[in-house]
Amino acid sequence: MKYRNIPNETIRRLPIYMRALLFSKEQGRQSISSQDLSRFIGTNSAQIRKDFSYFGDFGTKGVGYNIDNLVKEIKKILKLDIDKRVALVGVGNLGSAVIAYPGFKMFGFDITAAFDIDPKKISRKIKNIVIENISKIPSLRDKEINLAIIAVPRQAAQEMTDALVKAGVTGILNFSPCYITVPKKVKVITIDIAMDLARLPYYVPAS
């Protein structure tokens, strides 16, 4: 089955749904209604039903969606059904938090390589990963790792990006507080952990 024409905004929401589905499964549920799911994630249930209809799952009236099926479907669409190895560049505060964060495993990601420029950090172990010198980034090609997370200061971000692209990386999650330029074949998603706080006051009564 091909899933053509799924809007980017639906793709963006699929990991949100998947996360909520996995949490409700942990709580012992086997199926969930769009209403209950919407309560978890704070969006409206009509949106959820529309998003799920893109891949042909319309749920069962009175029962809701089967959680296992839905998770399997979402994983297939997002190409998360194979475990993915990921490299991290920059093991500062944010990079260390990324390595320690339990959420990556849930989506099938495994951070297996970490690079830094700081001699004090190189050869140190963090969560069983030996931190390597950034000069070793080219080794990613032999390891066939094509996904990377960047969490370096902004002045280093473009240089690290160039090194990753040269090593064959085709997908970059950028936590560095800047924008990076990549060739067309490479996909970058830039994240700002402050950005989500910025829409909170809109919903909150003035103090």
Place this chain on the structure above:
Amino acid sequence: MKYRNIPNETIRRLPIYMRALLFSKEQGRQSISSQDLSRFIGTNSAQIRKDFSYFGDFGTKGVGYNIDNLVKEIKKILKLDIDKRVALVGVGNLGSAVIAYPGFKMFGFDITAAFDIDPKKISRKIKNIVIENISKIPSLRDKEINLAIIAVPRQAAQEMTDALVKAGVTGILNFSPCYITVPKKVKVITIDIAMDLARLPYYVPAS
């Protein structure tokens, strides 16, 4: 001027625009076209023009949008035009990264209180903030701080949420890997730093 009927999805994108506008201003620009802005953030320019039209800014043909005006407008809509003090609960890996992250200041946020349960951390200073015992959370009411960031282990998240709500907090950014329940008047935005990586393989050729 009232900005009624701005869709939630537009509100979600406004901080993304604001961030890109501030970065291009730093690069010396005074105005920017929707095409250039779309290259920064990786969305299509029609979406940007539609979003900006909600608050009546249609740019100038051949010149684009005036950056200062647009930032001012977005700040007003998002109620970011007054500096906002924020409390942080949980000064572990992720909490420390949050305190050190430069991005919050850009949006007018100032993390001025931090709480933890670990006796080794309490009374320590991090970026000029003295870490306090979580038993001091009720003091947020006197300080009139109504925004908080939670970055605690999941088993502690609901308890910390309840304490914050009791102290008058009405907006919570939740980095804990779980969902939290709040009264209707309180707004929660739950973030998973792994979630954005989960949509990257969709866009990346199989390895």
